[in-house]
Amino acid sequence: MLKKERQALIIKQINLHNKVLSSDLSLTLNVSEDTVRRDLHELAQENKIIKVHGGALSKSYNVTSQQSDTYAYEEKNIIALKTISLIKEGMTILTSGGTTMRAIARALPSNLKATFITMSPLIALELIEHPNLEVILLGGKLSNDSKISVGGEVVNRINEIKADLCILGINGLDFDGITDSDWEIVQVKKAIINASRVVIASTISEKLNSALRLKVCNLKEVDYLITELPSDSPTLLAFKEKVNHIL
Template sequence: MTTDQLPATLTKAQRKQLIVKEINIHTRATFEHLALIVNVSEDTIRRDINELEKENLVIKVKGGAMASAYHHTSEQKAYSQDDKITIAQKLLPLLRKDMLLLLGGGTTIREFIKLIPGNLRITIVTASVLSAVELLDKPNIRTIMLGGQISTYSQMSFSGDVFNQLSHLKTDLCILGTNALDIEGGFSDSDWDTVQVKKAMLASSEKVAIVSISEKLNSTMKIKIANLSEVDYIVTELSPDAELLSPYKKANPNLTFL
């Protein structure tokens, strides 16, 4: 539901339901973004988030909230988990023995890591703490964790050391999740530090694959990470021939959709 489709006045229950859905779709959202979506003050959003956290529906973080399933201690089923498993399965053919893979974070990436064959020998570099923890269950994978201050927003490392380490890499493939994807807006996020790390990851890779559930398509956040022309693969749960993807194909015929 877009903003212009919303009822003129939302009840508190409707508002909270919309807030939870928006956070689940994009993994996390700022108070400012949520206030714009439901057309209320940030103070109202903060009160709603406090209540939703008590109900174990979201987790409050600095400047906003994130989906409960994204937290490292959560055993909750991820939002659209079946779709994310479908995306994870589509990524597997991109893997090859002894490749150097640069990996982001997120619930879709987590499903992908679970599906990596146990006998596949590859090296994975990541700045995501949660991805690194998930990779501990894959003994044949050599995991390199980029170190630095950890973002409370994305749980990714960011610092001068991280950027320095990335500048010396040229990986075969980078797989990143995104919070928003749009033809004109490219893929984007709302956290400055996270965006800078993702930009550096793109610059360090020969090929780039962006994973996204279809509900994130045609949406933008405040800070652009890259244009679609800088991406090689778009991976969604949809068939590559889906009508929703047609405008993206027309805009960039060089993109491969999986």
């Protein structure tokens, strides 16, 4: 067995069980404990696992760095699955940034063939992991806090596109429409909506009934409102008449 192969198996074990024992690995891999220890040591040096006395632990097990993108993890996963049900083979899809969108990108089926256009480098990198997708990244000046490309160039470019679908991450949504707090982002979102035949607004229910400073669009421009709640939830009832479809 190749060394790298063995180390990959160790990583797999750790991701599965969140921990491994040197003695266990020695048995299952048929190598001496010394070799296992050396492997664990190497992987630890490469920052892939956490070495402890007797074995090793998964890194994510006690890492605090990126909890923001797992905030409301369950909810966002439900939203992702609902949103994905609207995506069909061969579509051209415009998307903005946001952690909800990231959950969607991650949950896409790997055999899906489609074209995604996005101004978020983060989303683009998630999407490119799916080998059958074509990913177009819109460039421009990167916004420091939202981490997406903004500016006239992006808006111009979006205006040249006609997409089948757009998936909008939402920061504020109430009866009066969709709102946001950053002027540049609002411009981009307006352009996206304009360039797409069908508009999907995906958001956790927490953001419903909250309004921010700047208006993006009216609810009647939204074709689908997707939240983690069942479509007959009382929270959503009030939106029924304003939005075309609620999932």
